Amino acid sequence: MKTLFTSVLLFTSLILFGQLSKKQKILGERFDSYSGQIFYFEDFLETELYIKGAEQTFKANEANLNLVTKAIEVYRGGKIVEIARKKFTKVAFNKNGHEISMIPSPLTDGFIFNLYETPKYRFFHEILPTIENRIYNIPGKVYERNFVRNKHTYTLYIKDEPHTVELKKKGILKLLGSEADRVAKKTKNKLKDEWDVVALLTALEQNS
Numbered sequence: 001m002k003t004l005f006t007s008v009l010l011f012t013s014l015i016l017f018g019q020l021s022k023k024q025k026i027l028g029e030r031f032d033s034y035s036g037q038i039f040y041f042e043d044f045l046e047t048e049l050y051i052k053g054a055e056q057t058f059k060a061n062e063a064n065l066n067l068v069t070k071a072i073e074v075y076r077g078g079k080i081v082e083i084a085r086k087k088f089t090k091v092a093f094n095k096n097g098h099e100i101s102m103i104p105s106p107l108t109d110g111f112i113f114n115l116y117e118t119p120k121y122r123f124f125h126e127i128l129p130t131i132e133n134r135i136y137n138i139p140g141k142v143y144e145r146n147f148v149r150n151k152h153t154y155t156l157y158i159k160d161e162p163h164t165v166e167l168k169k170k171g172i173l174k175l176l177g178s179e180a181d182r183v184a185k186k187t188k189n190k191l192k193d194e195w196d197v198v199a200l201l202t203a204l205e206q207n208s
Helices: 002-031 170-176 178-188 192-206
Strands: 034-038 045-051 058-066 071-076 079-083 088-095 097-104 111-117 121-138 142-156 159-163
Touching: 045 071, 058 088, 111 192, 121 192, 142 170, 142 192, 159 170, 159 178, 170 192, 178 192
Parallel strands: 034 142
Antiparallel strands: 045 058, 045 088, 058 071, 071 079, 088 097, 097 111, 111 121, 121 142, 142 159
């Protein structure tokens, strides 16, 4: 019985590894000439898309925002399906049970993510992706790379008052106050990225 269980577990692992390798191959083949942040999320997430003119939303188990094509990419049936920016009004991503909504920016070619929202705090991230073509000279060879350079704007609302912030620990803690400093130390939060800010806001409200 133990041998059978081990065999089933190994077979399942091989299937999952094969699926993961196939997805990585599909993604890598298209963007091997690019460097920088190509996708918004590190992993493809469960997603609900609000399509223009559609009565019902479209749900996907694996989707992400491609910062090169500026389209939502859905991995389904071993293939990547693109949903262009002009075809959706809103996208809701599920990251570890936490809903993150995104809309195309009305003023730029970027996107606005609502990373956290409660009556006390709201935290928004606007990202504007651009592509730079770079030429590199090395002995005996000249080659080109496309670099994804993203402009980031973070806005933290405390109650209804907006504050444009940088992802710097000292500035964020000064804005949020001594309780945030205490919670950050207790949870060993270094505030290195936007997800650390979300974790801090969550912990603050849980401790209030």
